[in-house]
Amino acid sequence: MADIVQQRIEDRIPALEQLERDGLFTNKEVKSTALEYKLHRTDFITYIQYEINVLELIKKRRARIGYHFKREEIEYPIIHRIHHVFRRATKNDVQLWLSQVAFNKEWVTKSQLSKILSSMLAIHPDKLVTLWIMAAKCEMEDRNSSESTRHLFLRALRFHPEKKKVFQEYFRMELMHAEKLRKQQQELEQAKIDVGEYTFSPEILSGKLAELLYRDAAQKIKGAEFILSLIQIAAIFDFTKELQDTILQDLQCRYVDDCMMWDFMAKSELDAAGAPELQSATFYHLKKQLQVLLSSGDTVSATQIAITATQHFSQSLEMWIFSLQTLVHLESTEAGHLFQEALKHMNPKESLPLWQLQADWSMTSQIPEDTETLFQKGLLSPVPAVSSTMKEKYLEWSYKTGGYKRARKTFTGTHQIKLPFTRTFFMKMIEIEKEQETPKMSNLRDYYERALREFGSSVEDLWMECIKEELGRHGNPENCGKLHWRAVQMLEGESVECFTTKYALLQTGHM
Numbered sequence: 001m002a003d004i005v006q007q008r009i010e011d012r013i014p015a016l017e018q019l020e021r022d023g024l025f026t027n028k029e030v031k032s033t034a035l036e037y038k039l040h041r042t043d044f045i046t047y048i049q050y051e052i053n054v055l056e057l058i059k060k061r062r063a064r065i066g067y068h069f070k071r072e073e074i075e076y077p078i079i080h081r082i083h084h085v086f087r088r089a090t091k092n093d094v095q096l097w098l099s100q101v102a103f104n105k106e107w108v109t110k111s112q113l114s115k116i117l118s119s120m121l122a123i124h125p126d127k128l129v130t131l132w133i134m135a136a137k138c139e140m141e142d143r144n145s146s147e148s149t150r151h152l153f154l155r156a157l158r159f160h161p162e163k164k165k166v167f168q169e170y171f172r173m174e175l176m177h178a179e180k181l182r183k184q185q186q187e188l189e190q191a192k193i194d195v196g197e198y199t200f201s202p203e204i205l206s207g208k209l210a211e212l213l214y215r216d217a218a219q220k221i222k223g224a225e226f227i228l229s230l231i232q233i234a235a236i237f238d239f240t241k242e243l244q245d246t247i248l249q250d251l252q253c254r255y256v257d258d259c260m261m262w263d264f265m266a267k268s269e270l271d272a273a274g275a276p277e278l279q280s281a282t283f284y285h286l287k288k289q290l291q292v293l294l295s296s297g298d299t300v301s302a303t304q305i306a307i308t309a310t311q312h313f314s315q316s317l318e319m320w321i322f323s324l325q326t327l328v329h330l331e332s333t334e335a336g337h338l339f340q341e342a343l344k345h346m347n348p349k350e351s352l353p354l355w356q357l358q359a360d361w362s363m364t365s366q367i368p369e370d371t372e373t374l375f376q377k378g379l380l381s382p383v384p385a386v387s388s389t390m391k392e393k394y395l396e397w398s399y400k401t402g403g404y405k406r407a408r409k410t411f412t413g414t415h416q417i418k419l420p421f422t423r424t425f426f427m428k429m430i431e432i433e434k435e436q437e438t439p440k441m442s443n444l445r446d447y448y449e450r451a452l453r454e455f456g457s458s459v460e461d462l463w464m465e466c467i468k469e470e471l472g473r474h475g476n477p478e479n480c481g482k483l484h485w486r487a488v489q490m491l492e493g494e495s496v497e498c499f500t501t502k503y504a505l506l507q508t509g510h511m
Contacts, residue, residue, distance in 0.1 A: 045096075051082045052103065079107050101134065121155075129163050132156035136173065146177045164226050167217040171230055174210040175237050181205055182239060207243050210234070214247060224258040227251050231264075259298040262289040267308060283318060290326055299330050307334060314345045321353055328361045335361060352385050359393045368401060384420040392425050399432050407432050408443075415450060423459065426451035441474045456490045460499035463487040464506070 055078055062068060086100040097120045104116055117135035132152060139148040153170040160166050185200045203209070214230055231247050234240040255261045265285075286309060293302040306323040313319040320342040327335040339358045343351055355378055362371045375397070378390030391414050399407035411429045415421075430447050433439050448466045455462055463483060470479045487499050 048082055048085055048099075048103075051078055054078060055107065075107075082107075097131075121152075129156070129160050129165050132160070132166065133169050136169065140173055140176070146173075149173055149177075162220055164221055164229070167213070167221065167226075168229055168233060171210055171213050171217070172233050174213055175207055175234065175240065178204055178207050178210065179237055179239070205239075207234075207237075207240055210240075211243055211246065214243075218250065218254075224251060224255040224261040224264075227255070228260060228264055257292075257296075259293055259296050259301055262292045263298070263301040263305065265289060267305065283316075283322070287322065294326070294329070302326060303330055303332050303334065306332075307338065310338060310341065314341075317346055317350055317353065320346065321357065324354070324357055324361075328357070328365075331365070336366075348381070348383050348386070351383065352389060355381070355386050355390060356393075359390065359397075363393075363397050363400075371397065379414060388420045388422045388425065392422060392428060395425065395428050395432075404432065404436055411447075421454050423451065423455055423462065426454075439474065441469075441476075444469055444474075452490075456487070457492050458495055460487070460491055460495045460502065463491070463499055464502055467503070467506070 055075060058075060082103065083100075086096065086103070100116060101120070117131070117138055121131060121135055132155070136149045136152040136156070139145045139152060150170075150173070153166065153173065156163075156166050157170070181200055182205050185205070217230070218227060227247060227250070231244055231251070234244050234247065251261055252265070286305075290302055290305060293299075293305070303326075306326040309319055310323045324335065324338055324342065327338060339354065339361070342354050346354060359371075359374065359378070362374050366374075375390055375394040379387055379394070381387045381390070394414065395407060395410050398410040407429070426447055430444060433443050433447065448462075448469065451462055452466065463486075467480050467483050469475050470483065471477055484503060487503075488496060491499055
């Protein structure tokens with residue numbers, strides 16, 4: 001190797017002198033270059049790199065002073081020397097072959113690069129898949145030869161019959177070739193040029209060669225992930241709908257239990273649905289996919305599909321509920337954000353199910369401070385159904401987390417706010433009082449009185465419950481007569497007759 005480098009040094013003396021004469025290098029730089037070669041004459045890698053550095057420096061100097069002449073005398077001899085050293089040194093070193101390819105891409109003609117790649121593959125056909133792909137792309141893109149490209153891919157598959165990347169790039173090449181021919185045909189037709197007997201093959205134009213390649217690949221390489229990669233490649237081209245449908249049908253038949261297939265199908269359904277309202281068929285298709293993903297433990301895909309669904313169907317309450325239930329089930333950190341998004345998109349009058357689901361989630365998953373904030377916000381909702389329902393859940397949560405005192409405080413506090421009430425709200429507080437070890441009759445009377453002020457004119461059963469409490473062991477039977485008189489005065493319409501009948505039955509022991 002030392003002799004080779006020494007010979008290269010002697011060969012480059014005329015080029016160094018030419019650099020000095022043309023003003024690209026100074027005398028000092030020329031001498032420094034010669035000295036540097038002597039220091040590294042036993043290291044051919046350093047030798048090559050130094051020559052490349054000289055080339056780069058010449059390139060910059062030419063650009064700076066605007067000198068663009070005598071490339072044959074200056075650059076070409078350097079390139080030739082580098083190429084010669086590479087050729088002598090790269091027989092068994094793949095990395096050096098790659099370095100030579102990188103150099104030739106920058107400094108050598110495309111035809112020369114093709115020869116280098118062919119030589120490399122002749123020596124190392126079984127080493128790196130990327131070498132075959134690189135050579136095939138060079139033939140396709142630089143030399144515009146589909147036949148040579150196809151030949152290289154077929155050779156590559158003989159050495160790498162189960163490499164996904166080779167099939168993927170070969171598949172892409174066949175579709176690119178078909179697209180190119182389709183454009184040529186279109187241009188000829190538009191120009192009304194007579195091409196004689198030559199006709200474009202309908203099979204090639206439609207991508208049949210790519211389909212044949214797909215079928216061969218699907219037999220050799222198993223798994224939905226690989227098939228999906230081919231669908232995604234085909235989707236780049238606007239003439240492959242039939243091909244995509246064919247591959248998709250195979251995918252559904254062969255990999256019905258594969259999570260990746262269901263994930264792809266769900267996303268495809270969502271992308272294809274353009275209507276603002278979710279069609280029931282799409283919804284139940286989607287629901288099945290999520291169930292499969294959940295049962296298989298693929299929580300990441302299930303979460304992503306649930307979130308994507310809300311983005312595509314932001315006006316569908318059914319989809320919001322379904323997606324949020326999925327995220328709650330998965331204990332996803334995205335649930336809180338999605339609840340807020342749901343309330344922004346939905347009509348407040350239709351938002352009760354969202355509030356109920358969010359309250360249930362918050363009571364079991366969030367810190368008390370956040371749940372308290374949620375209830376306070378719900379109490380102020382302008383929708384009566386929302387505020388009253390949240391009031392009931394607020395009272396229930398207060399009792400479970402803070403006991404009787406907190407429940408009574410919540411009851412008193414919410415009752416002071418001018419809000420619509422439900423009979424259930426009062427009955428919950430009455431039940432809480434009765435669950436205490438020593439319930440207070442004075443508190444029960446207070447709760448009943450508050451309820452009667454709200455519903456005393458229409459709910460006869462509320463009066464009956466109040467009377468029964470007074471007949472119980474903690475009550476005072478003498479108050480029953482007063483309650484009877486008040487009930488008859490307040491109740492309206494048929495409620496009076498119903499109350500009178502029930503009261504009579506109670507007195508006679510039949511109720």
